[in-house]
Amino acid sequence: MNVLWFSLNAQSAALLPIVIPAQIVLFISSTQIGSAQQVAFLSWLMLAAAAISLFLPPIVGMLSDQTIGGIGRRRPYIAIGGLLLVMSTPLLVDARNMMLFLGGLLLLLVGKNILTPAYQSLMPDCVHVKQRGETAGYIGGMTILGNVVGLGLAVWLLGSLNAHALNLSMIRVHSGTYYVITAFFVLVGLLVTVFGVHEIPLLAGRQERSQQQRVSQPLFVHRLLHELITPWRSSDFTIVFLARASLMLGLSLFMTYIEYYFARVQHVANFVQVTGTVAALALGGAVVSGVVFGVLSDRFKRRAPVVCMATLFMCAASLTFVIFPNDLMTLLWPLGVVFGLGYGSYTSVDWALTIDVLPSVEGAGRDLGIWNASATLPAIAAPLLGNSVITMAAGAGQIATGYQLVFAIAAFFFLLAAVSVLFVRK
Numbered sequence: 001m002n003v004l005w006f007s008l009n010a011q012s013a014a015l016l017p018i019v020i021p022a023q024i025v026l027f028i029s030s031t032q033i034g035s036a037q038q039v040a041f042l043s044w045l046m047l048a049a050a051a052i053s054l055f056l057p058p059i060v061g062m063l064s065d066q067t068i069g070g071i072g073r074r075r076p077y078i079a080i081g082g083l084l085l086v087m088s089t090p091l092l093v094d095a096r097n098m099m100l101f102l103g104g105l106l107l108l109l110v111g112k113n114i115l116t117p118a119y120q121s122l123m124p125d126c127v128h129v130k131q132r133g134e135t136a137g138y139i140g141g142m143t144i145l146g147n148v149v150g151l152g153l154a155v156w157l158l159g160s161l162n163a164h165a166l167n168l169s170m171i172r173v174h175s176g177t178y179y180v181i182t183a184f185f186v187l188v189g190l191l192v193t194v195f196g197v198h199e200i201p202l203l204a205g206r207q208e209r210s211q212q213q214r215v216s217q218p219l220f221v222h223r224l225l226h227e228l229i230t231p232w233r234s235s236d237f238t239i240v241f242l243a244r245a246s247l248m249l250g251l252s253l254f255m256t257y258i259e260y261y262f263a264r265v266q267h268v269a270n271f272v273q274v275t276g277t278v279a280a281l282a283l284g285g286a287v288v289s290g291v292v293f294g295v296l297s298d299r300f301k302r303r304a305p306v307v308c309m310a311t312l313f314m315c316a317a318s319l320t321f322v323i324f325p326n327d328l329m330t331l332l333w334p335l336g337v338v339f340g341l342g343y344g345s346y347t348s349v350d351w352a353l354t355i356d357v358l359p360s361v362e363g364a365g366r367d368l369g370i371w372n373a374s375a376t377l378p379a380i381a382a383p384l385l386g387n388s389v390i391t392m393a394a395g396a397g398q399i400a401t402g403y404q405l406v407f408a409i410a411a412f413f414f415l416l417a418a419v420s421v422l423f424v425r426k
Contacts, residue, residue: 001122001123001126001193001197002138002139002142003142003188003189003192003193003196004078004082004119004186004189004190004192004193005139005142005143005146006142006143006145006146006149006185006189007146007182007185007186007188007189007190008112008115008116008119008146008186008189009142009143009144009145009146009147009150010146010147010149010150010153010182010185010186011085011146011150011182011183011185011186012112012150013146013147013148013149013150013151013154013279014150014151014153014154014155014178014276016046016255016256017151017255017256017258017259017275017279018151018154018155018158018259018275018276019154019158019175019178020042020045021038021042021259021260022158022171022175023095023101023171023172023175024038024041024042024045025038025168025171026095026101026168026171026172027041027097027098027101028041038260039257039260039386039387039390039391040387040391042256042383043256043383043384043386043387044383044387045105045383046252046256046379046380046382046383047379047380047383047384049105049109049379050376050377050379050380051380052106052109052110052113053109053113053372053375053376053379054373054376054377054380056110056113056114057113057116057117057368057369057370057372057373057376058117058366058369058370058372058373059369060077060113060114060117060118060365060369061117061118061121061364061365061366061367061368061369061370062363062365062366062369063077063365064076064077064117064118064121064365065121065362065363065364065365065366071199072197072198072199073118073121073125073199073365074118074119074121074122074125074199074365075118075193075194075197075199076118077114077115077117077118078115078118078119078190078193078194079190079194080111080114080115081110081111081112081113081114081115081116081118082111082115082186082187082189082190082194083111083190084107084108084110084111084114084115085107085108085111085112085115085183085186086111086183086186086187086190087107087111088104088105088107088108088111088183089104089179089180089183090104091103091104091107092104092105092108092175092176092179093176093179093180094176095172095175095176116372117365117368117369117372118365119193120368121364121365121368122197122199123135123136123139123351123355124355124358124361124364124368125199125361125364126197126199130298131298132298132352132355132356133294133295133296133297133298133299133303133348133349133352134294134295134298135294135352136294136297136348136349136351136352136355137290137291137292137293137294137295137348138291138294139347139348139351140286140290140291140294140344140347140348140351141290141291141348143290143347144283144286144290144343144344144347146185147279147283147286148283149185150182151276151279151283152276153178153181153182154178154276155273155275155276155277157174157175157177157178158170158171158174158175158178159270159273159276230359230360230363230366231358231359231363231366231367231370231371233359234357234359235425236357236424236425237357237358237359237367237371239420239421239423239424240350240353240354240357240421240424241370241371241373241374242374242420243307243417243420243421243424244350244354244371244374244375244417245373245374245375245377245378246378246413246414246416246417246420247311247314247346247413247414247417248374248375248378248379249378249381249382249410249413250314250315250318250409250410250411250412250413250414250417251314251378251410251414252378252379252381252382252383253382253385253386253406253407253409253410253413254314254318254407254410256382256383256386257386257390257403257406258275258278259271259275260403261321261403261407262274262275264399264400264403265325265399265400265403265404266329268329274332277332277336278332278335278336279336281332281333281336281337281340282336282337282339282340282343283340283343283344286340286341286343286344286345286347289310289340289341289342289344289345290344290345290347290348291348293306293310293344293345293348293349294348294349294352297348297349297352297353298352303349303350303352303353303356304353304421304422304424305422306345306349307345307346307349307350307353307418307421308418308419308421308422309342309345309418310341310342310343310344310345310346310349310350311342311346311414311415311417311418311421312342312414312415312418313338313339313341313342313343313345314339314342314343314346314414315411315414315415315418316338317335317338317339317342318407318408318410318411318414319407319408319411320335321404321407322404322407322408322411325400325404353421353424354368354371357424385406385409386406389402389405389406389409390402390403390406393405
């Protein structure tokens, strides 16, 4: 059931921190990596992607909750979304101009936002309540292993990129190779999931209730609004949503600009290799902490304190970029491990905590589709906020201070998330 988590994250892990920023150089030339123009393009690209990710998952999740068929509720959407992901590969490989590049990213985003809400709903459908923490640990482990493979592949292909001597042909060929290899991972994971996971079809009684709802609420818009409002009546769901939104805003600010930070502020020539190395160190620690703390949260029956502590670890790592900028390169190894321990624990335990506070297991697809907005809304806010800060700092001739201020804001939102999750009652 968890194989596809590996595949999806192997494909997406390096896109934002490494591959897409490198490809932007193909279309927006500059004498320096991390210029204000490149930051602005990356920020607006993230904004458009987040808009798609905001509206599609709740609708797909709601439809999958009520899909009737012998192969299950979720697998039809997993198959459709997966095929769109694979079909985006030729456009991204042959990105000779910006329109092909944007078209490929659009197809990839639509496919992922059809697949993900259906796939993530398999857990509450198939896993017993007493095993949620353990299962979330395996989800976190497969997610992080996928991140390690994706980042390692990107560093291997693009690690020779030099800030002082850009090779545009190498960027084009090697980024295309990245898309081909990761699309193969997705195809394998898709086949394993569609043919290997045995879903429980929608029960007859629930079919009748779905039909009654369609009769009593004939207007789709009215019914959709009702479905979108229902989860917010649970205070625990609302708190977990807001806490995760705060953390994801900090994470988006941190991850979006870290490659450009190494290139522009730290003046690291092999900035891609350094970014990938730090990420690999972080994810190495995350694999261990994700599985261990997922299992422990089942034994202790308390998840919120674990999520709080994990978030504080990420806060400390982000603050290091602000407090010790001159010593940063010597602190990268321990910094990566500290961030990874927090990220791994958070990834697994927060997932289990979210399943615990879902208002309805029968409506898991709808609720998790709405829950996805806790990552999507920050992805909209982060580029607007980060781009504004860096652009204003660049205008004042203090672009290094702009990057540091972005990381300080990220640390603030990590801290806010750590405190707010403690108010969860369940």
